[in-house]
Amino acid sequence: MSAFGRKNGPGGTRPAFGVAKPMHIVTPSSGAPTLREPSVGGDQFPPITPAALNPEGAAADLSPSQVKNAEAMARLSDRMNAEHAADEGPQGFDASVHKIKEQVLPRLLERVDPEAAATLTKDELAEEFRPIIMEVLAELKLTLNRREQFALEKVLVDELLGLGPLEELLNDPEISDIMVNGPLQTYIEKKGKLQIAPIQFRDEEHLFQIAQRIVNKVGRRVDQTTPLADARLPDGSRVNVIVPPLSLRGTAISIRKFSAKPITLDMMAKGGSMSDKMATALKIAGACRFNIVISGGTGSGKTTMLNALSKMIDPGERVLTIEDAAELRLQQPHWLPLETRPANLEGQGAITIGDLVKNALRMRPDRIILGEIRGAECFDLLAAMNTGHDGSMCTLHANSPRECLGRMENMILMGDIKIPKEAISRQIAESVDLIVQVKRLRDGSRRITNITEVIGMEGEVIVTQELFKYEYLDEDANGKIIGEYRSLGLRPYTLDKARQFGFDQALLEACL
Numbered sequence: 001m002s003a004f005g006r007k008n009g010p011g012g013t014r015p016a017f018g019v020a021k022p023m024h025i026v027t028p029s030s031g032a033p034t035l036r037e038p039s040v041g042g043d044q045f046p047p048i049t050p051a052a053l054n055p056e057g058a059a060a061d062l063s064p065s066q067v068k069n070a071e072a073m074a075r076l077s078d079r080m081n082a083e084h085a086a087d088e089g090p091q092g093f094d095a096s097v098h099k100i101k102e103q104v105l106p107r108l109l110e111r112v113d114p115e116a117a118a119t120l121t122k123d124e125l126a127e128e129f130r131p132i133i134m135e136v137l138a139e140l141k142l143t144l145n146r147r148e149q150f151a152l153e154k155v156l157v158d159e160l161l162g163l164g165p166l167e168e169l170l171n172d173p174e175i176s177d178i179m180v181n182g183p184l185q186t187y188i189e190k191k192g193k194l195q196i197a198p199i200q201f202r203d204e205e206h207l208f209q210i211a212q213r214i215v216n217k218v219g220r221r222v223d224q225t226t227p228l229a230d231a232r233l234p235d236g237s238r239v240n241v242i243v244p245p246l247s248l249r250g251t252a253i254s255i256r257k258f259s260a261k262p263i264t265l266d267m268m269a270k271g272g273s274m275s276d277k278m279a280t281a282l283k284i285a286g287a288c289r290f291n292i293v294i295s296g297g298t299g300s301g302k303t304t305m306l307n308a309l310s311k312m313i314d315p316g317e318r319v320l321t322i323e324d325a326a327e328l329r330l331q332q333p334h335w336l337p338l339e340t341r342p343a344n345l346e347g348q349g350a351i352t353i354g355d356l357v358k359n360a361l362r363m364r365p366d367r368i369i370l371g372e373i374r375g376a377e378c379f380d381l382l383a384a385m386n387t388g389h390d391g392s393m394c395t396l397h398a399n400s401p402r403e404c405l406g407r408m409e410n411m412i413l414m415g416d417i418k419i420p421k422e423a424i425s426r427q428i429a430e431s432v433d434l435i436v437q438v439k440r441l442r443d444g445s446r447r448i449t450n451i452t453e454v455i456g457m458e459g460e461v462i463v464t465q466e467l468f469k470y471e472y473l474d475e476d477a478n479g480k481i482i483g484e485y486r487s488l489g490l491r492p493y494t495l496d497k498a499r500q501f502g503f504d505q506a507l508l509e510a511c512l
Contacts, residue, residue, distance in 0.1 A: 097151045100142060101159070102202070107136045108156060117160055125161060126153050164210050165199040166255070170233070176257055177299070182250035183207045189299075192444015204250045211241045211251050218325075225345060230325040235260065238327040258303075262331050265308050273301070274448040275485035278468045280510040281451060281492075285434050286312025288501045289367075289391030290494060295404035296438035301446040302395040303327060305438055306369065309393065313367065317391075320363060322356045323371030330369070353377040357384065370394035376415025378408050379424075385431040401435040401452040405462050408432075422460050429454055429462045433494050443481045455493045465490055467511050487511060 062070070111132050117125055133153060137144060144152065158167040169178050169188060177189035183201035187194050201207040215222050215231040222229040227246045231239040238256040269279040285292060286309045294309075296302045310330040313319060319335045321328045326339045338360065343350035353370065354377035360368050361384060368384050370377070372395050385392050396411075398404035405428060412424050437450035451468040466488055474482045489512055492498070498507045 097148060097155060098200075100144070100148070100152055101155050103140055103142075104133065104136050104152065105156060105159060107139065108132060111136075112160075120161075122157050122161055125157050129153055129156060163213065164206065165201060166210065166253075168199065169197060170237075170255075170257070173260070178253070178255040178257070180207065180251070180253040182247075182252065185249075192440065192446070207251045207253075208243065211243065211253055214239050214253070215241060220342065226342075232325050232327060236327055236329050238325055256299075256327070258307075258327065258329065262311070262329065263304055263308050264311055268305075268308060268448075273446055275468070275487075277487055277510045278448055278451060278485060281467065281507060282309060282436065283312050284498055284503045284507045284510070285494075286310070286391075287314070288494075288498045288503055288507075290433040290497065291385045291390055291431055292393045292434045292436060293404060293408075293432055294393065294395040294436045294438065295398040295401060296395075297397060297399065297440065300438045300440040302438055303371070304446075305436060305448075306371075306393060306395055307331070310369070313391070317366035318364060319367045319369060320360045320365040321369045321371065322353055322360060324353065326371075328369065328371055336363075354380050357381060360384075361387075361389075365389060367391045367393070372396060373408075373411060375411050376417065378411040379415060379417055379427075382408075382412075382427050382431040386427070398437075401437050401450050401464060401466075404435050404437070405432075405454070405464075425460065425462055426457055429457045433497070435464070441481050443475075443479050445481065447483070448485075453493050465493065467492060 108129070112129075117128075120128065130153065133149070133156070158164055163170065165186075166178065166180075169175055169186075174190050175188045178197070179187045179189075179194075180201075181187065183204050183206065186197040186199050188197045189195075201210070211222055214233070215229045217234075218231045220229050220231055222241050222243055224243070224245065227243045229241045231241065233239060233255070236258050238258075240254045241251065243251045265274075265279045265282055268274055269276050274282075292309065294302045294305050307329055310319070310328075310332060313330075313332050315333055317332070317334065319330060319332055321330060321335065321337045322340075323337070324340050326337045328337065330337075338356050340353055340356060341349065341351040353373070354375075357368065357370070357377055357380040366389065368381065368389050369392060370381055373381060374396075378394075378396075381392065381394055396404060396407060398407050405425075408428050409421065409424050413421070417424075432454045435450070435452045435454065436448060437452070438446060439449045440446050447470050448468070449470040450466060452464050452466050455463045455465055457463065467490060469486050469488060470483055471486055472481060472483045476482060487510075492507055492511050495504050495507060498504045
């Protein structure tokens with residue numbers, strides 16, 4: 001008797017692997033029953049074929065879908081078994097300069113007046129430092145070649161006037177994002193892909209000082225009482241800082257860099273972010289004062305798209321931009337940027353985006369542009385769109401045009417506005433003309449995936465129609481996604497608005 005209450009086969013012995021099947025009785029036409037011999041190996045044990053012994057040869061017999069599935073499972077297995085090596089910090093020449101800097105910097109600070117150094121430019125400071133550095137190197141009995149001397153001067157000037165190790169990354173035009181995860185780990189984004197950066201900070205105190213230097217330049221503060229801060233660099237790059245106790249690895253700095261050269265819709269079309277017809281439609285939408293909402297995820301290119309659309313604004317129009325941290329770089333002469341203000345230590349004095357939108361209505365704007373809407377200020381922007389400020393634009397986080405409309409409804413409901421949901425939906429439908437959906441694909445490329453018109457209301461539902469769509473087709477051997485931009489051939493609902501500016505025929509040809 002086994003542990004499960006059954007006998008172990010006939011005679012109490014444990015059966016072999018598998019269960020034998022009885023031989024089948026076959027009755028031939030003669031009428032005498034005979035036993036049929038089972039095939040070699042039986043039904044449960046099929047014969048071994050050459051393909052089973054040669055998996056590579058067997059793969060040739062598989063269908064393309066089976067091969068693709070096998071490759072996908074192999075990638076999952078590789079990811080499961082991968083071991084990630086720890087970053088070892090700067091290597092080679094950078095490591096030697098970094099080591100010398102640690103010896104020279106304390107003695108250099110003893111000989112330099114920080115207040116006087118702060119009044120000099122980087123070039124002037126480098127000239128003043130050169131003889132002092134030579135004295136310190138002589139004291140330490142260190143001999144450097146010309147290349148090492150220039151590198152040491154640059155590193156020391158960056159420490160005193162710049163942002164230390166971050167200066168090297170900020171000067172690289174190929175880097176679009178910098179993410180500092182504590183003093184020992186920094187990641188960068190190049191061409192849509194994340195990779196480790198060969199820099200390190202001395203310690204947590206060094207990193208915290210650089211974070212304070214960033215936020216102090218824009219009149220904000222970061223410490224244990226206010227551990228979160230949004231700021232910007234002189235070139236307009238957006239910075240977010242979070243410090244302990246909220247960040248458990250130490251001070252974390254996230255920098256979103258922006259191109260020094262303004263990006264246009266034509267440049268985006270040539271880069272593959274949209275088709276030529278989509279670029280033409282967006283140019284007309286910007287010039288004809290369409291109310292546009294740009295929707296997308298984090299890092300998908302919403303701000304870049306907003307900057308590109310701003311190129312189509314008439315130079316004679318007065319444009320106000322409202323943001324938490326001013327990062328928009330509009331390409332118009334009559335442009336006034338406004339920025340919110342956080343509360344002070346007593347929790348007073350905060351100026352929100354909603355406050356600035358209400359105040360902007362008294363400043364005679366032609367267009368109001370919001371960097372991003374997150375709450376009840378959405379209703380104030382819709383009211384502005386409906387009261388003579390058509391051509392206004394904003395961005396928000398959403399995964400599709402339909403989700404974008406739902407988020408706008410939810411953001412208005414988050415406020416204290418006591419109006420029914422149907423009235424909110426109708427206000428959105430009457431205010432918004434176009435939704436541009438942007439997305440960052442998994443290969444790092446950024447695409448305009450949808451251009452959708454908001455037509456109006458049908459019952460309680462907001463009706464939309466899609467003008468353009470990006471369709472995924474395949475992926476090449478290098479992991480680059482292949483797709484195509486399709487025009488759905490629909491007559492634009494905004495054609496009448498384009499006719500007022502003389503672009504109706506051009507818009508119709510772009511969409512058909």
